Amino acid sequence: MRGIAKSFLGVRVLSGVNLEVAAGEVHAVVGENGAGKSTLMKILAGVHSPDEGSVEIDGVSVSFAHPVEAQRAGVAIIYQEFNLLPERSVAENVFLGREPVRRGLVDRTAMETDTTRLLKELGETSFVSHDLVRHLSIAQQQVVEILKALSQDARIIVMDEPTAALAEHEVELLYRLVARLRERGIAVLYISHRLREVFDLAERVTVLKDGALVRTADTADITSDELVRLMVGRDLGTYFPPRGTETGEVRLSVRGGGNAVLDGIDLQVSEGEILGVAGLQGSGRTELAKAIFGAEPFTRGTMSPLRPRSVRQAVAAGIGLVNEDRKAEGLALRQSVRDNALLVSRSVRRGGRTDIRELLESVRLQPPRPEQEVRYLSGGNQQKVVLAKWITVAPKVLIFDEPTRGVDVGAKAAIHDLMRGLAKDGMAIMMISSELPELIGMSDRIIVMRDGRIAGVLPAGPSEETVMHLAAGEVTP
Amino acid sequence: MTERTLTSFSLRRKVTGSTLIIYLALIGVLLIGWVLVAVDGGNFLTLETVVGIQQRSAALGIVAVGQTLAILVGSLDLSVAYLISLTSLVAAEIMAGQDSGILPAVAAVIAVSALIGLVNGLVITRLHVHAFIATLGVALIIKGVVDHLYDGPSGSVPESFQRLGYDRLGPVPVSALLWAAVAVAAWFLLRRTRLGYRIYAVGGDEEVARLSGVRTGRIIVATHVLCSICAGIAGLLLAGRLGAGAPTVGTDGGYDLESIAAVVLGGTALAGGKGGVPGTVGGVLLLAVLDSVFNQLEVNAFFKDVVRGVVIVAAVAVYARRTVRRRSR
Numbered sequence: 073m074r075g076i077a078k079s080f081l082g083v084r085v086l087s088g089v090n091l092e093v094a095a096g097e098v099h100a101v102v103g104e105n106g107a108g109k110s111t112l113m114k115i116l117a118g119v120h121s122p123d124e125g126s127v128e129i130d131g132v133s134v135s136f137a138h139p140v141e142a143q144r145a146g147v148a149i150i151y152q153e154f155n156l157l158p159e160r161s162v163a164e165n166v167f168l169g170r171e172p173v174r175r176g177l178v179d180r181t182a183m184e185t186d187t188t189r190l191l192k193e194l195g196e197t198s199f200v201s202h203d204l205v206r207h208l209s210i211a212q213q214q215v216v217e218i219l220k221a222l223s224q225d226a227r228i229i230v231m232d233e234p235t236a237a238l239a240e241h242e243v244e245l246l247y248r249l250v251a252r253l254r255e256r257g258i259a260v261l262y263i264s265h266r267l268r269e270v271f272d273l274a275e276r277v278t279v280l281k282d283g284a285l286v287r288t289a290d291t292a293d294i295t296s297d298e299l300v301r302l303m304v305g306r307d308l309g310t311y312f313p314p315r316g317t318e319t320g321e322v323r324l325s326v327r328g329g330g331n332a333v334l335d336g337i338d339l340q341v342s343e344g345e346i347l348g349v350a351g352l353q354g355s356g357r358t359e360l361a362k363a364i365f366g367a368e369p370f371t372r373g374t375m376s377p378l379r380p381r382s383v384r385q386a387v388a389a390g391i392g393l394v395n396e397d398r399k400a401e402g403l404a405l406r407q408s409v410r411d412n413a414l415l416v417s418r419s420v421r422r423g424g425r426t427d428i429r430e431l432l433e434s435v436r437l438q439p440p441r442p443e444q445e446v447r448y449l450s451g452g453n454q455q456k457v458v459l460a461k462w463i464t465v466a467p468k469v470l471i472f473d474e475p476t477r478g479v480d481v482g483a484k485a486a487i488h489d490l491m492r493g494l495a496k497d498g499m500a501i502m503m504i505s506s507e508l509p510e511l512i513g514m515s516d517r518i519i520v521m522r523d524g525r526i527a528g529v530l531p532a533g534p535s536e537e538t539v540m541h542l543a544a545g546e547v548t549p
Numbered sequence: 550m551t552e553r554t555l556t557s558f559s560l561r562r563k564v565t566g567s568t569l570i571i572y573l574a575l576i577g578v579l580l581i582g583w584v585l586v587a588v589d590g591g592n593f594l595t596l597e598t599v600v601g602i603q604q605r606s607a608a609l610g611i612v613a614v615g616q617t618l619a620i621l622v623g624s625l626d627l628s629v630a631y632l633i634s635l636t637s638l639v640a641a642e643i644m645a646g647q648d649s650g651i652l653p654a655v656a657a658v659i660a661v662s663a664l665i666g667l668v669n670g671l672v673i674t675r676l677h678v679h680a681f682i683a684t685l686g687v688a689l690i691i692k693g694v695v696d697h698l699y700d701g702p703s704g705s706v707p708e709s710f711q712r713l714g715y716d717r718l719g720p721v722p723v724s725a726l727l728w729a730a731v732a733v734a735a736w737f738l739l740r741r742t743r744l745g746y747r748i749y750a751v752g753g754d755e756e757v758a759r760l761s762g763v764r765t766g767r768i769i770v771a772t773h774v775l776c777s778i779c780a781g782i783a784g785l786l787l788a789g790r791l792g793a794g795a796p797t798v799g800t801d802g803g804y805d806l807e808s809i810a811a812v813v814l815g816g817t818a819l820a821g822g823k824g825g826v827p828g829t830v831g832g833v834l835l836l837a838v839l840d841s842v843f844n845q846l847e848v849n850a851f852f853k854d855v856v857r858g859v860v861i862v863a864a865v866a867v868y869a870r871r872t873v874r875r876r877s878r
Contacts, residue, residue, distance in 0.1 A: 143762060155756075155757040157753035168750055180741075
């Protein structure tokens with residue numbers, strides 16, 4: 073890709089960007105949200121066409137008017153939000169739009185055998201070609217996306233934040249998949265916020281900032297600090313805000329809590345404390361949050377200040393939850409920042425007045441435009457709106473489920489600061505995260521979930537290995 | 550190994566949960582009806598009632614098969630009732646009592662309905678009008694034209710064509726065979742053709758389909774053409790039964806909302822992408838059996854509607870529960 077430029081409605085989002093990737097190479101593309109990564113990839117995938125510049129594949133200049141043309145030229149893109157039909161089978165999804173035909177009819181046998189062959193080549197045995205996609209885990213669905221790309225004979229595969237929704241052990245599987253793709257001579261463009269993955273997987277890395285190319289470098293020649301500096305354009309210094317020193321009285325305690333998924337939950341969170349919750353996907357982390365929040369309540373055990381039977385009770389008792397999936401459960405995307413930020417306070421309090429400007433400033437929403445529809449905000453800003461929503465009612469306990477998923481480095485640091493600030497002001501905070509460095513950097517204590525139970529409690533600053541061993545249920549060496 | 554996988558594949562897919570439920574419900578209603586009528590001193594499963602059920606369901610069944618396609622693609626069609634009236638008139642006027650008029654009339658009906666379907670589809674895809682409003686608007690346009698031109702039955706259908714409405718082979722009326730043919734054709738289309746696969750894809754998630762290279766607009770238009778043609782075939786059938794065309798035959802039968810009710814009763818998701826023809830056939834039969842039971846018991850017509858309403862809402866609530874439970878796992 074050479075000299076790519078693109079503007080939307082007069083706003084320049086890309087200018088003079090060059091990018092090349094060789095067969096069998098994994099090339100990482102990093103940059104903050106809004107740096108133009110996605111736009112660049114969408115140009116490659118034929119979703120947008122560039123205003124300036126050219127795209128060449130194997131030395132032949134191409135221009136795509138439609139994603140399908142890009143697919144035919146061997147470019148496949150795997151979006152963060154999967155393009156799969158939950159109600160159709162794996163094979164039907166893999167061949168969507170390209171169903172093989174024999175004598176005018178869809179050749180189902182060919183679809184099934186081809187999909188099965190690809191599954192075997194990838195060494196994937198946890199599901200079969202006729203399973204409905206709805207029944208698959210997120211990691212498995214990602215494999216389906218990769219199958220889809222392979223069945224199109226893709227030679228260039230773009231992966232947009234492939235690990236954003238994966239738990240740690242699933243990331244390992246993804247690494248293996250990417251290695252297989254590389255062996256097949258496929259060029260992989262790997263977009264990620266997680267620098268560790270960049271160094272683990274990629275041979276080269278390209279940094280974008282504000283729509284322009286900052287640098288392309290071999291990963292061997294660059295350190296992660298340098299990379300962060302290039303992305304953000306400033307030194308982030310210590311990545312995490314310093315821990316608090318004082319914890320006050322216990323704000324939340326659960327004794328022997330359980331429901332259909334959870335069992336024997338004992339925990340306490342105090343004023344000023346950030347309690348980290350680790351665990352693999354499916355370990356009951358999110359369910360724990362939902363139980364405390366009254367969305368899928370505990371049916372056994374005791375909890376103080378009270379064991380909520382509904383969300384409304386929990387909110388009234390001063391418990392808030394920043395959901396894992398902010399788009400589906402945290403925000404009304406088509407409504408304004410104001411409406412979203414005031415949602416909780418309107419439903420709980422009567423006649424309470426909040427200064428919206430002050431509120432938006434307190435969560436450092438930039439720019440603080442209350443009338444904007446939240447769907448136009450970046451991931452980081454959306455998360456700040458969710459946070460604002462809770463701050464209005466000043467909860468005593470605030471639970472964060474994956475607070476920085478899909479959020480860029482700058483906004484991530486801002487959210488971490490905000491969380492620490494809330495704790496300092498006396499809030500008790502629980503934080504669920506799949507990202508171990510974040511969890512370890514932020515938490516004052518960490519509980520590790522496994523199979524719906526608490527597998528262990530760790531003091532501040534454990535090693536990643538310790539947490540993983542507990543989470544995976546292996547004996548610590 | 551492959552062999553086994555494939556059989557289990559087709560079996561699993563043939564009888565999905567919702568379809569099974571609707572047929573179990575159908576059997577249940579037949580049994581209850583049989584008992585009730587027997588208690589009442591009648592005989593439920595006579596040749597007469599069986600034929601009656603089939604005849605009653607044939608026209609609705611054909612419309613509902615078309616409606617199934619429209620709903621699966623994520624759309625719906627409120628213009629079918631007026632289109633049925635219009636096509637019954639077109640058929641009867643062109644036939645004008647002559648056998649020689651049958652072929653041109655059938656051709657004209659297909660052409661008119663295809664055209665209406667095309668308009669529906671284009672308004673939805675090109676003008677980006679929601680299907681509800683688009684087809685409601687087209688329905689009103691057809692109504693205006695028909696009401697302006699006719700104020701009562703018109704045209705005449707020759708004897709030979711009326712046999713479509715009343716003849717039967719043994720216990721099976723010709724009209725039911727026609728319905729079965731339409732249903733099998735649609736089922737085959739959905740299961741074995743690319744168009745069918747793409748109808749599911751577009752209804753499941755239009756953006757996903759588009760990004761997979763499906764020309765979603767064309768699929769929606771094609772589906773609406775097929776849906777309207779089904780309504781046209783129902784118009785032909787009703788013209789055959791009446792011996793003439795009638796400007797109110799479609800709306801009197803309530804074919805618009807009733808066809809949608811039959812489709813959702815059969816387990817097809819109103820949002821599209823999930824369901825199919827077998828469920829719809831079950832839904833139509835269930836409504837017809839209910840009708841038949843109430844007729845034999847000579848129940849008040851208003852009470853009949855109350856029960857139908859309850860059945861439809863209850864069925865959809867059952868499907869919703871199943872989806873919720875599955876999702877929460």
